[in-house]
Amino acid sequence: MRSLTLGVLAVTSMMLCGCGGVYYNTMEKLGYAKRDMLVDRVQEARDAQEEAKQQFQSALEQFTAVTNFQGGDLEKMYNKLKGEFDRSESKAQAVTKRINDVESVGEALFKEWESELDQYSSPDLRRLSEDKLRQTRLRYARVVAAMRSAEMKIDPVLTAFRDQVLFLKHNLNAQALASLQNELVSIETNVAGLIQEMEASIAEANAFIEAMNRDEKK
Template sequence: MTDIASRQSHSSTSLRQNGAIRVAALMTAIFLFALGCQTTYYTVWEKMGKEKRHLLKDNVEQVREEQAEASEQFATVVERIKAMYGFDGGELEDVYEKLSEDYRACEERADAVRDRIDKVERIAADLFKEWESEITVIENVKLKSKSRASLQDTRSRFARLQRSMARAESSMDPVLNNLRDYVLYLKHNLNSQAVSSLRKEVADIETEVSSLIQDMNRSIKEADAFVKTM
């Protein structure tokens, strides 16, 4: 029994150590990619059994998640703005503080979407470059032709995804600018009269956020379609 317990304890310790090593390798890979050391980044991942196509798929899935979370946050800030109507005095101050926090959260979500899209585009470019290079090594004419056709098809599908991501990304800036202006104006004029005077601006923001969410949803659908064919 003692031997069994000892082996179980050793096995548990080994699993924890392997998990810690994997996490450390993952963090190193992320850090290297952020520094622009893509070659080393890919090498680290390859040692963990993931090629560029796996990384592209994973990051497209994460773009989808980042966009969904950003959509929810932008919708939340609109609801917070609407909640300001009907409040006054100290209550209005409390709602404003929450609105300010929601706006900062929108900025963070938008930055996360931009960073993830940039990462997806860099991985895709590296994948396609590697794919092109490897096709030249294939001597079998039939296999070479099939591989090139597959590359062209993947590039075409990625181009559709890229266009939808770019549209969603560009839709964020005007919304964030208007939200920033709105929040700063309220900071300087926090009273019920100031809130009431901004009804048109609120309607414009709501329209822009609705359009942004539609763009995000289209991009999410393109991401779903792309992932299914990877």
Template sequence: MKKFVVRFALFFTIIAAGSVFLAACQTARSVYDSTREAFGMQKRDIMIGEVKDARHSLEEVKGQFQSAMDTFNNVLHSQEGKLEEKYKTLKSENEKTEKKTGNIQKSIDSVLRVSESMFAEWEAELNQYYSENLRSGSEQRMQEAKSQNNRLISAMTLANEKAGPVLAAFSDLVLFSRHNLNSETAESLTIELDAAADKVASFSQEIDAAMSEADALLLLLAGSEPASKPE
């Protein structure tokens, strides 16, 4: 009974510590945003910076997945090198890919945080207009930006979800490489590599779609009309 109580208390201590950590991170981000505003950066400029950063992160993640796929193909198809060396190479590449993938969720969180602040300010300013014509124009632009921002978030979220199956495939290949690389397993290995390559291609398409949505939002925020999208 005492052990149960101790474990129960430890569990809630960990949960509480995690909550405090997340709250501290959110506070730090808010302070950072406030500091940028204090130095004269407008919320729109901060938002543009966040979207550019998100796009750059997406491009880096895509490059890492393609690089990892190349590494897996080269190592697993090679007849040279020791088994342990191959395993360590693939394990390292997989860990790099997993770490880089985490940047997608970070980008989603950052864009959501800053966009919420920007749109709140934008909406509040609508009540300050004397001209109905100008107010209406600003509101229309805000709604367009909101819609495009939602499309970007949805596209990044979908890309993040598509990363899961690729990481699972890479993890399986790493595990397999530790003890099972021989001529008898070559055929099944080729099948798995081809399947992983298909998953990477699908993931890359979602990343490209998310980057296109980021470009469209940047055009809107910069005051330019994005190209019309096909229905």
């Protein structure tokens, strides 16, 4: 039990210090192939985007509720909106981290795969491996591009939400609400664009996962 605990701590410390190559090699010795780790990372990134998508929809609903405020405790409404913004910011950070994780293990996998090509003595087997590497790389490039494209849509939405939350913080009155209403259409458009990009990215991630799992069964 002590040796297992130490092993887990060692692997965890490698993750924290950014020793990617050592970490992945250690995980492989524990029975986790880089290919499987890549699929897992893509799944985690997909799930993070799905959670972020839902959170931004929730934040937009709360923002709309504030602009339609008809009376009551305005400060309470502000606190709800601030909470939605904080959660949106947290989900956005999680998306970026998960995409970075995908790229980290992807780079390690392809670097190792390329280095192993020279070890083949059979030209036919090497050619088959090269073809599979090329196909996997293309799939990987598509899913990462889709994820980064969706990620780029996040910051403008967060910036707009942040501005409105900051403005409302010091202007809890009807005039401030009228100002927020002027921004509602723009924010709705930006959120709709973000959700569309995220859904496309999630679909691309699902296609990647299905293709990788299908190849594994061949």
